[in-house]
Amino acid sequence: MKNLSILVLEDEPFQRLIAVTALRQLGLEKIHEAADGASALSLLEACGGVDIALCDLRMSGMDGAAFLRHASQAGVIRSVILSSEVGPELRQATTAMIRCLGLDFLGDLGKPFDMQRAADLLERHIALPTRPEALVATNAPPSLEEILRGLEQGEFEPYFQPKVCMRSGELQGAEVLARWRHPHRGVLSPGHFLPAIEHHGLVDCLFWRLLEQGLELQQELGLSGRQVNLAFNLHPRQLSNLDIAERVGQALELVGLPGSGLTFELTETGLLEAPAASLESLVRLRLMGCGLAMDDFGAGYSSLDRLCELPFSEVKLDAAFVRKLNNQPRSGAVIRGAVAMAEAMDLTLVVEGVETTEQRERLLSLGCKVAQGFLFARPLDRNSFRALLADHAHPGRH
Template sequence: MQVLPLRVLVLEDHLFQQTVAVNMLRQIGCREVFSASNGMQALEVLQRVGPVDIALCDLRMEGMDGLEFLHRVARAGLVGAVILSSSLSEDVRRAARKLVPLLGMTLLGDAGKPLQVDALTALLKKHLDEPAVTATNSRPLVLAEIDEVRSAMQHQQMETYFQPKLNLLRGDVVGVEALTRWNHPLGGVIAPAVFMPTIESCGLLNELFFTQLNDGLELQRQALTRVGGLNIAFNLEPVQLANPDLVSTIKNVLGGYGLPGSSLTFELTESGLLEVSATCLENLVRLRMMGCRLSIDDFGVGFSSLQRLCQLPFNEIKLDAEFVRGLGSEPEPRCQAVISSTLALGKALGMSVVIEGIEKQEQYQQLLNLGCTQGQGYLFAKPMTRQDLLAWLDTRAVPGKNI
């Protein structure tokens, strides 16, 4: 029998199930297995034997329950990773699964009850194969300095990337979303989370936006012979909508390329639209009058999404990727319900619905089954430069190259 270099603690108040778990872990080959019937007893075990690699943890028990135990060991650094094993309802377990990473520990998975040896083995091997995931993900985000960002803008290091949106039924490209990536000469490609807050704080949003707009319109012109009209979506921040000259400037840029407003979509997150001024509302109306589409982005994660749909002239909903993550081999019913309800809402309001964050084939298939028709995600294509996108479009023109 292969010996796994793992020290595992079983926290389970039901004696028979505790015995089953301990024997199963030994059968799998764990080097050392300890057990306890409640949180206090488990802490005493850890004080005696030292830290363990993994805690196989029930949640509900007399005395100190599993949640309080996890709080205690997280602060003390006594457990590296956690496998949950509970018979509580799925919605409670789902919330508990979100808690573990917030406490600074790796969640290997939810084994449920009764334990299955194959599922438990897979989770243990996951820990052995990916021991450094938590350390990498828990590093604090360091924002770029203002001088660095200004220099990057001056030296044209901020490059526009494009991520395709597809018709999920036919596989053809219906548009692309324009995104900015910082191609740092030493640091490589830097994600927006590092530099976008700095760009906003130092008043460079409009400069970046109009660079994106010109790059996108140039892409449209080059793509005409490949896919015909290609709608380009741009992200707008609410502070930009407060500029009374925004729409007239966009109109002038479009005129220079000889392209209609209907070729553009503007995506706005509803979280930034809590207070809409007269200028903001007028700009939204004028963009629609030009034929532009307006999309409410990250739909479903704010507190007033439905209110914004009623108040503002949106004609597209982009459902946040969080709900797609709930789809998989064991789909979450609540996520399915949210997606179905959003599709029904979009249909009732005459709005298209775009699903973000599609990364797995099984998610794609389930979205088709739910009636989704538009989406984007890494399953189809990652964001890419203009030249890479044009080359990608050329490959899709070959028969059999769609989804």
Template structure:
């Protein structure tokens, strides 16, 4: 985008620094340059003149600081791109990038202090790139209510899909996470994010879990008859531990399918501090006594997961997929995954790393000797038939190799 078509706002407490910035932008061809000494004053100015393409501000300012200013201006859709001028340490710069991205803006960079005209020139040139779009929101299903969900469950419209957990070295499917999809008669096949929150609000989590467990165990028994074994893992919500009803129903299903629980697991993902009651502990212990694995999901993502790891009888960890997003560029993300693998190995726990999206990430996990990975790089969610075909094909390849 040509500099003369850009509108730029300078927010800087120091008059000399501000005047230098205005002069440099003029030399670079910018014809619409606005300035303000204070962030609160800048917000008023933006409301008067309308949105600008770029704001250049110091994060350390008197009164309202640059962080609050960027938040407020973004929420009012008054800026498109952000430049800071304070010489950030790499750790802080990473945090600012994440913050402005979540606000739907693009972060052009840190111009440093004192400002350099060549640095500004480079940052202005990057505005030729399209600004990031705000994060997509999940469409709300206004036509779906509790009676519709109950009707769907009665008509067996919910089907188990299977998200593979794969051996990092060979790529072979070692297990699957079982997730529900809804074959809605009017809206087609719906992903779990579109209806599971409503399932939870309606108090139907137990019924959904038991339906998925029934389908999963049936498929597992069928494939085991062909000599194909794999592990099933089901999501478990903390609210489902409040009574022994669910664990007793799970026991009955395992007995019906003549499964000793071997090859079955449940994954608990506490997103907030969860203080287990005696009944919750009883439920978890009963699942372990049945031979089921108990996995802690999103490990490392929050303080809650670390605390629950110390309190509850988990024997498997799933490392949060958020660390994979910048695995190739951020040593800290690599350190978190490596330390999680070390911890699991020292305690004899199983471990899976979620969110694997690329070959480069796969290679890093190979170097770390990670045992299992999960993500679109390995496989998407598979239907019953797709999973059966993949497992059968893998079994055939193993026989040929043997």
């Protein structure tokens, strides 16, 4: 932890002293401090940036919100910890803004300074996938030539985020997420390449490469008597290809696997954008035994209508409801209602974005059973996921 660099942005001198002193007691050595956004930006330009900004919001001159926007554009910070006395609605809006800026939001420290909470949030930063400094310093999208080369060279690969039973920890499956093992930039998450892939019409190409690698893993696991359901995200444009179900069937037949090992996730927005005729593909996938999940349930406006129209087998509750559990009591009521609805419709409910033990316990009390999130596991590459499966097959082994 001592190698982390951090900026303490706080306009009140005594509060800033408390924060700096506490961070030094935690073992941090590279600590910078500033009293307003403008001086903080000048400091960061001079030192080349920091890993984390511990940021107050209310300050004279340039406030914390403006500072975060400028800092993200300059590429001089990677992660943010909030430490400010503002209401829950403003905190939530700021959290959403931080994520939209492409920064990693580690959590809300609040005031007064809580050393144990700070240590936990710093550990969360350490657990983030490595991003080379060259990538932090630029937001330039990859070129078409760069993407095509990556696809041709097999640089795009699946990472697996486990879905688990919250009470027992038993593995229920995994969502397949795209990663780009770039030869110069390291492992890139979708935020760095997916917009460009969508712009150039290469979503379908990426999907089939991920599906092929996922089926290879399932085939390998099958030889040792293990099975795992893998969930793949479908883009709205793919639904207009009426041969998608046929191609999935051919891919399954080639490796000798049943459709029950696959689930396809679609967002409500994607369903609204999909032509009516393309919904035939979803029906055909279900007829093959594949699962069908509505992703980000509750984030749109016509979720219930679509649940009634289409043969879904799973609903994934949007992570926003979990994040709001502490600050918005109605979120608990919504989650409890989603649990009852899923049970009545014979659907599996998966809660996304579970990050803390407190959230897990609250969700269990509301009747939730299956979840995914950083509390249980971050997205894993193939070897790490294979090792996780082996541990679940032999729970007593260490």
